[in-house]
Amino acid sequence: MSNLLDVENLRVKFPTRSGVFEAVRGISFSLNQERLGIVGESGSGKTLTGRAILRLIKRPGVVEADRIDLDGKDILRIPEEEMQAVRGKRISMIMQDPQYSLNPVMTVGSQIAEAYRVHSKASKPEARDRTLDMLETVRIREPEKVYHLYPHEVSGGMGQRIMIAMMLIPEPDLLIADEPTSALDVTVQLQVLALIDDMVRERGMGLILISHDLNLVASFCDRVLVMYGGRIMETLDAKDLHNAQHPYTRGLLDCLPRLDGSHGELQVLKRDPAWLEA
């Protein structure tokens, strides 16, 4: 029995004037119907990892891996046309900023309906009904009204819900969410996560949640990968995150100001060059 997703020795490289820069440096992990968190700071390679799985790295960037298997089937070396069928239908990705990821000159309803029609043979009225159902599922009040709005007419929280509706309507097996909530207010952020959580449970999806927020990931996910400098520093069960042993993970946790802490000096992360080797 193969895993839902198997990634082995994934590398993402960019040629620069001063030689090849390796942004993701040989990482391996696998995923089943679970919520996997990838945390790290900016530049740690977490977003590129998500994009590399979907083969969304643009040239001159290069993706190399021993294998990226979805349900035991290679998706790294299949032709681009076949990959088109994987994107959206099998694996979909929620991007960070709805305002940039939605088409500004299409109503949100027709964008979601389009996402559905690309992957099914549904007629236009069917797609429309499905879209309205989906908008209701992501708890948008008055879906009929929202259907005809343009992206600039909706709030950030609603835009992110629309993105989620669009990504979930083809019923993918794996959802990659790249900082899906970091542009939102805390309460809205949690409501959007609760929504993703319900979808994952109800549909038996796998979820990769990419985030810089350790506390959020620890409280939301089942398992966490901690990345630094394009490598995985450690993998642990989310409930054990606060007892993490790796000095990098510890450093990240310790430098957070805490509500129950004092005004004392915060610890500052000391980076060890050895983390980049090994």
Next chain:
Amino acid sequence: MIRVENLNVTFGDGENSVQAVRNASFTVAEGESFGLVGESGSGKSTVLKAIAGLHSHWTGSIEVDGMALKQKRPRAFRKLLQMVFQDPFGSLHPRHTVDATLKEPLAIHRFDNPEQRILKALDDVGLGPEFRFRYPHQLSGGQRQRLAIARALILEPRVVLLDEPTSALDVSVQAEILNLLVRLRKEQGLTYVMVSHNLAVVAHLCERIAVMNRGVFIEEMTDEQLRSSTPSHGYTRQLLVASKGYDRKAIDRFVEFT
């Protein structure tokens, strides 16, 4: 040091007008650090901008260091009060070097010894002299925010307004900047007014905290009260719960406060 009374800020007019701040009143003592928290659209940044003089359409009274402020601010006011913005990528001129960025306020306010002052300002914020002739794109996010703080402090202000100074930064860099802000306040006896959506950051830096929702000050408390989780208003309690991480049951109980 700062006294704000019945501050109202309205954008637009007629039917489309939005009242961003309603009857806000608060005072900040000299040397104190005052925090404003709230979600987006709560009007917290608008309050800061009205004090700084970046919004002119406000009514009510604002007093800083005994000086009653009108819409137009005298030059002495700019020297008294400076501001640090959220986005270190947008708040620096891309074609001005660090040196030029720091020199300009000195020239405007006719300070002597620009040379020494620039070196001292860089040193104060932990940037070495080797950064002096770099452009903003040659600096990391944290270094840029240090530069923005240096630019604010080079005029030796007594009040610094901080608008989400760490929210665009990684947590490890955030810790460095917060430590820097704490140290500078201690050394120079500054008064801070900080706006943030992050309760933990505000509780770390400020002794007194006001919570805003939809333009209204809903409560004011000390950092101790925030820490011991005994805010009186339901909205604040909900914010506290939300900032503690994902808890499915708590989320289902969230309500909207109007």
